[in-house]
Amino acid sequence: MSLEKNINDAIKTAMLAKAEAELRALRAIKAAVLLVKTSEGGSGELTEADEQKLLQKLAKQRKDSLEIFRQQNREDLAKKEEEELAVIERYLPKQMDEAEIRAALTDIIAATGASSPADMGKVMGAATKQLAGKADGKTISALVKELLTK
Structure with missing residues (x-):
């Protein structure tokens, strides 16, 4: 419907x-x-x-x-x-929690070969496509930044 x-x-x-x-x-x-x-x-x-x-x-x-x-x-x-x-x-699909987003982003970072904050654009492009509708862009961005600066 x-x-x-x-x-x-x-x-x-x-x-x-x-x-x-x-x-x-x-x-x-x-x-x-x-x-x-x-x-x-x-x-x-x-x-x-x-x-x-x-x-x-x-x-x-x-x-x-x-x-x-x-x-x-x-x-x-x-x-x-x-x-x-x-x-x-x-009316929206269930949103992923932070742990699920973090796990998905870790996989995306490994798949794209990103290693530094300079690769953020590459990771964000893949992440927004894969997590569209399941996670907020602001949250994704903050977690990508955090994971790439480790």
């Missing part, structure tokens, strides 16, 4: 349950899907990979906003972002 169909069904359920936070997040996802589908050059249909990229983008936006709101002591706004992020993450 497509993401759009799942979201439409979830919106109906959230409306009946009067789940305001969930409804807000679901409507944001639906709006983003419609925007991509109707954008210039858009094919009108989203592939599963496109859907995952879209959800990751929305999740990243929420995380960035959450960080900013926390820095500015705006817990009211941070709470809204957290609620929306939780809903968006339900």
